[in-house]
Amino acid sequence: MEAVLDQFAIRAHNNGGFDGIAHQLTKGQEISSFSPVDARLIAKVTTATQADYQAIIQKAADAFLIWRTWPAPKRGDIIRQFAEALRAQKQMLGKLVSYEMGKSLVEGAGEVQEMIDICDFAVGLSRQLHGLTMHSERPSHRMYEQWHPLGVVGIITAFNFPVAVWSWNAMIALVAGNVTVWKPSEKTPLAAQACLQILSTVFKVNQVPAGVCNLVQGSGEIGQMMAADPAISLVSATGSTRMGMSVGQTVAARLGKCLLELGGNNAIIITQNANLDLALTGAVFGAVGTAGQRCTTTRRLIIHEAVYEQFVEKLKKAYEQLVIGNPLDPKVHVGPLIDQQAVLQYEAALVAIENQGGQILSKAGKLSGDGFESGCYVRPCIAAANSDLAIMQQETFAPILYVIKYKTLQEAIQIQNGVPQGLSSAIMTDNLKEAEQFLSVLGSDCGIANVNIGTSGAEIGGAFGGEKQTGGGRESGSDAWKAYMRRQTSTINYGDDLPLAQGIDFHL
Numbered sequence: 001m002e003a004v005l006d007q008f009a010i011r012a013h014n015n016g017g018f019d020g021i022a023h024q025l026t027k028g029q030e031i032s033s034f035s036p037v038d039a040r041l042i043a044k045v046t047t048a049t050q051a052d053y054q055a056i057i058q059k060a061a062d063a064f065l066i067w068r069t070w071p072a073p074k075r076g077d078i079i080r081q082f083a084e085a086l087r088a089q090k091q092m093l094g095k096l097v098s099y100e101m102g103k104s105l106v107e108g109a110g111e112v113q114e115m116i117d118i119c120d121f122a123v124g125l126s127r128q129l130h131g132l133t134m135h136s137e138r139p140s141h142r143m144y145e146q147w148h149p150l151g152v153v154g155i156i157t158a159f160n161f162p163v164a165v166w167s168w169n170a171m172i173a174l175v176a177g178n179v180t181v182w183k184p185s186e187k188t189p190l191a192a193q194a195c196l197q198i199l200s201t202v203f204k205v206n207q208v209p210a211g212v213c214n215l216v217q218g219s220g221e222i223g224q225m226m227a228a229d230p231a232i233s234l235v236s237a238t239g240s241t242r243m244g245m246s247v248g249q250t251v252a253a254r255l256g257k258c259l260l261e262l263g264g265n266n267a268i269i270i271t272q273n274a275n276l277d278l279a280l281t282g283a284v285f286g287a288v289g290t291a292g293q294r295c296t297t298t299r300r301l302i303i304h305e306a307v308y309e310q311f312v313e314k315l316k317k318a319y320e321q322l323v324i325g326n327p328l329d330p331k332v333h334v335g336p337l338i339d340q341q342a343v344l345q346y347e348a349a350l351v352a353i354e355n356q357g358g359q360i361l362s363k364a365g366k367l368s369g370d371g372f373e374s375g376c377y378v379r380p381c382i383a384a385a386n387s388d389l390a391i392m393q394q395e396t397f398a399p400i401l402y403v404i405k406y407k408t409l410q411e412a413i414q415i416q417n418g419v420p421q422g423l424s425s426a427i428m429t430d431n432l433k434e435a436e437q438f439l440s441v442l443g444s445d446c447g448i449a450n451v452n453i454g455t456s457g458a459e460i461g462g463a464f465g466g467e468k469q470t471g472g473g474r475e476s477g478s479d480a481w482k483a484y485m486r487r488q489t490s491t492i493n494y495g496d497d498l499p500l501a502q503g504i505d506f507h508l
């Protein structure tokens with residue numbers, strides 16, 4: 001770990017000055033980053049004051065005037081080089097992500113792999129930012145559309161994917177010709193510094209103008225400044241629904257654009273026709289991976305009554321085998337929660353479950369003693385619930401898995417859709433009709449609907465996001481790039497007359 005911290009923390013301490021990047025010496029308060037793994041203080045960074053923020057936005061706006069003129073494939077080539085730099089530093093950066101956020105080593109490295117994947121996607125995209133041509137209704141006219149960059153794209157990210165979510169947004173935004181200003185979570189500032197440190201080496205070699213990629217450290221207040229700032233053309237915000245409500249309303253008040261990626265409350269339906277072994281792996285990984293702190297974490301299992309008892313027994317046995325502890329140890333399945341505040345929320349949810357008539361089926365609670373000194377470790381827990389359990393409507397960002405019994409598929413889909421969030425969903429079945437019904441218009445109302453895989457762990461090739469209180473945004477693959485560009489429709493007259501549209505006759 002020391003080599004990793006040496007690599008990234010020293011420069012973070014004097015707070016930046018990255019080549020080619022307008023992360024300037026900020027003058028705000030210091031925030032400390034403690035690892036939830038062992039409570040060690042791993043870095044201190046200085047937040048941006050309002051004046052620092054203004055200076056960075058100005059620098060970004062100036063850089064946009066240059067960056068937008070660079071051909072998109074040239075921008076793509078710089079992203080290709082960034083992917084190469086990430087490949088070289090994958091283990092180092094992955095380890096830092098694990099240590100600062102608390103996810104397992106493989107998940108930390110997996111997050112960096114996701115960064116590399118989105119870079120590769122963005123490189124290809126840099127030659128495919130194309131629009132349509134349309135047939136004009138007027139003679140000697142041509143009509144087509146093209147896509148231009150928006151300007152400054154603000155990126156606000158959550159603690160649980162401290163590096164990947166930035167890259168999903170930034171790599172696409174950059175090849176599209178935008179410049180970016182990133183406000184990472186105040187709970188994972190060092191991972192953000194590390195990303196820009198790696199990026200700055202690539203920018204320097206390519207003489208990218210300062211201000212193309214920017215970092216502003218700070219709390220939600222900086223995020224609020226971004227939401228209110230007309231200089232930011234698109235605010236892409238990932239985090240809780242509470243944060244998204246605030247950002248969405250502030251951006252709407254200035255008629256700006258925003259892309260919201262908010263909380264989930266994801267369910268797997270396990271039918272009587274499911275392969276139960278496969279369902280078990282999908283459910284357990286989905287529920288306890290990243291200690292239940294993924295937006296796509298499986299929070300509810302809706303199980304057919306014919307297999308309910310059998311499946312819950314399997315689940316309980318699997319939970320007994322889970323190894324909880326230091327996520328840097330490859331034998332560990334479940335690491336810590338991000339901080340003690342998250343532990344309090346987990347404990348409050350356990351109390352609410354019992355008060356509201358749910359039943360806790362596995363060992364549950366905070367862990368203490370050797371190896372758990374940070375106070376952030378909890379036992380993943382299973383709770384039996386009726387579909388009307390009030391606490392189940394909320395996203396508790398911890399490893400609590402509700403199991404609910406159902407009789408008909410229609411009822412299961414109703415329970416699955418009967419929450420305010422709409423991110424990820426899955427059905428486990430070998431029955432084609434059940435699978436197709438789940439995917440049909442009568443089925444899942446989520447942005448992601450899977451068959452025979454769990455709810456968590458999306459690939460970058462698809463558009464990622466969800467409906468209802470998940471915010472409606474889509475980012476990453478497919479045609480999500482369109483959110484980062486403005487569409488312009490152009491009609492060109494190459495004739496000598498001026499025929500008007502809709503057959504309007506107008507003569508002087």
Ligand code: NAD
Pocket residue numbers: 156157158159160161165183184185186218219220221222223224227238239240241242243244246247261262263264294295296395397423465466470
């Ligand atoms: P959070 O909402 O507390 O914070 C997220 C980010 O928003 C942070 O950078 C924070 O400083 C900033 N912020 C907070 N209040 C703000 C405000 N009023 N205006 C502007 N910015 C503000 O979330 P968190 O605890 O860091 O992350 C967990 C949440 O994120 C969960 O709800 C999870 O489901 C969600 N999440 C969603 C996705 C997705 O793609 N849908 C991905 C990851 C996490």
